[in-house]
Amino acid sequence: ELKVEQNPLFLSMQEGKNYTIYCNYSTTSDRxxxxxxxxxxxxxxxxxLLSNGxxxxxxxxxxxxxxKARLSTxxxxxxxxxxxxxxxxxxxxxxxxxxTFGTGTRLTIIP
Amino acid sequence: xVKVTQSSRYLVxxxxxxxxxxxxQDMDHENxxxxxxxxxxxxxxxYFSYDVKMKxxxxxxxxxxxxxxKKERFSLILESASTNQTSMYLCASSxxxxxxxxxxxxxNGTRLTVT
Numbered sequence: 001e002l003k004v005e006q007n008p009l010f011l012s013m014q015e016g017k018n019y020t021i022y023c024n025y026s027t028t029s030d031r032x033x034x035x036x037x038x039x040x041x042x043x044x045x046x047x048x049l050l051s052n053g054x055x056x057x058x059x060x061x062x063x064x065x066x067x068k069a070r071l072s073t074x075x076x077x078x079x080x081x082x083x084x085x086x087x088x089x090x091x092x093x094x095x096x097x098x099x100t101f102g103t104g105t106r107l108t109i110i111p
Numbered sequence: 112x113v114k115v116t117q118s119s120r121y122l123v124x125x126x127x128x129x130x131x132x133x134x135x136q137d138m139d140h141e142n143x144x145x146x147x148x149x150x151x152x153x154x155x156x157x158y159f160s161y162d163v164k165m166k167x168x169x170x171x172x173x174x175x176x177x178x179x180x181k182k183e184r185f186s187l188i189l190e191s192a193s194t195n196q197t198s199m200y201l202c203a204s205s206x207x208x209x210x211x212x213x214x215x216x217x218x219n220g221t222r223l224t225v226t
Contacts, residue, residue: 043203048214050212088153099156
């Protein structure tokens, strides 16, 4: 069974701190995506990771992919309130065009 | 920017009604998808389409059907709505199978309540 697991499910952190969201998946994948969803809004694409060791950065967010460990991380540096949102990872498995989403990590940044 | 437009933001329907959710994208994308989003379950794929008049089942197709008569429009149909279909429905599109890595672009969602 194809599974994508994120942890933590909920994360409350103070402004200025660093933290990491983890995304584990159950079988070989050829691409992984990170999305952001603000309350009441749609999902916005953040990163696409296509190969082992891929690293992408945008502002205070950095995503990486380790295909051997079947793990992606989304690292938040010096968090600011504007980063409060729910973050989803999504994985496409070899031989399957469909994306399987994780359950999401709801991130709250406290001033 | 790609725009994916879902016709209704909120819908309230009665059990047994036939429900149509409409989605239109304006960037000539070949691929279109319907997901439902429920707390604690993330997004689950209902149906998708790679081309006009073509459809494939996702992970939870039971109780749903779809229609794609034109490239830009993808409709989700609940043949006989039930209370367990109360959910947020998200439509998405992506470029094409040739651009297999292109991300999904999502609409703003339709929150459907079945009473």
